[in-house]
Amino acid sequence: xxxxxxxxxxxxxxxxxxxxxxxxxxxxxxxxxxxxxxxxxxxxxxxxxxxxxxxxxxxxxxxxxxxxxxxxxxxxxxxxxxxxxxxxxxxxxxxxxxxxxxxxxxxxxxxx
Amino acid sequence: xxxxxxxxxxxxxxxxxxxxxxxxxxxxxxxxxxxxxxxxxxxxxxxxxxxxxxxxxxxxxxxxxxxxxxxxxxxxxxxxxxxxxxxxxxxxxxxxxxxxxxxxxxxxxxxxxx
Numbered sequence: 705x706x707x708x709x710x711x712x713x714x715x716x717x718x719x720x721x722x723x724x725x726x727x728x729x730x731x732x733x734x735x736x737x738x739x740x741x742x743x744x745x746x747x748x749x750x751x752x753x754x755x756x757x758x759x760x761x762x763x764x765x766x767x768x769x770x771x772x773x774x775x776x777x778x779x780x781x782x783x784x785x786x787x788x789x790x791x792x793x794x795x796x797x798x799x800x801x802x803x804x805x806x807x808x809x810x811x812x813x814x815x816x
Numbered sequence: 817x818x819x820x821x822x823x824x825x826x827x828x829x830x831x832x833x834x835x836x837x838x839x840x841x842x843x844x845x846x847x848x849x850x851x852x853x854x855x856x857x858x859x860x861x862x863x864x865x866x867x868x869x870x871x872x873x874x875x876x877x878x879x880x881x882x883x884x885x886x887x888x889x890x891x892x893x894x895x896x897x898x899x900x901x902x903x904x905x906x907x908x909x910x911x912x913x914x915x916x917x918x919x920x921x922x923x924x925x926x927x928x929x930x
């Protein structure tokens with residue numbers, strides 16, 4: 705079956721670093737996405753990994769290990785506006801590009 | 817571009833009534849998705865289209881749900897009759913094959929069935 709696991713909630717202090725882990729077991733793999741979702745809003749794209757390694761975009765970085773079925777999202781220099789839910793999503797098969805399966809999301813709470 | 821446009825933003829209806837949700841994808845995108853989000857189940861894929869053709873509707877809960885995409889710029893999701901357990905936020909998203917930025921989501925329709 706398909707399974708995507710991530711922690712339910714994480715709390716960190718403004719200015720700190722937080723790492724959100726995601727493990728997945730899917731029938732196939734065609735890429736892993738991270739989305740950010742603020743309360744009451746739509747998810748917005750943060751990052752995409754299809755090859756092993758680290759992708760860096762400003763304060764946000766995402767890592768992928770396909771052999772381990774593992775990814776993490778690293779948020780540096782946390783700001784209050786980073787308080788949101790972070791969703792890990794996997795594209796499971798190459799013949800249905802775009803059919804993403806989402807994890808339940810990790811609620812990040814940034815405190816002053 | 818105005819992004820993915822959904823209407824209405826909020827819908828409150830009585831059980832048994834028909835509900836129609838609307839979506840206008842980003843111009844040029846060839847995939848359109850309907851998702852439902854609840855606290856209990858998270859984001860669930862209901863159905864998706866490629867070039868206006870339904871590809872996978874295995875996530876549609878039951879026959880009360882139907883979706884159409886009559887052209888590249890419009891899609892509807894209909895629930896008839898609606899039930900309280902259908903209460904959720906319904907998101908429409910569109911994407912372009914080959915682009916590595918995933919989906920662009922609409923703002924969602926918050927449906928409450930009383």
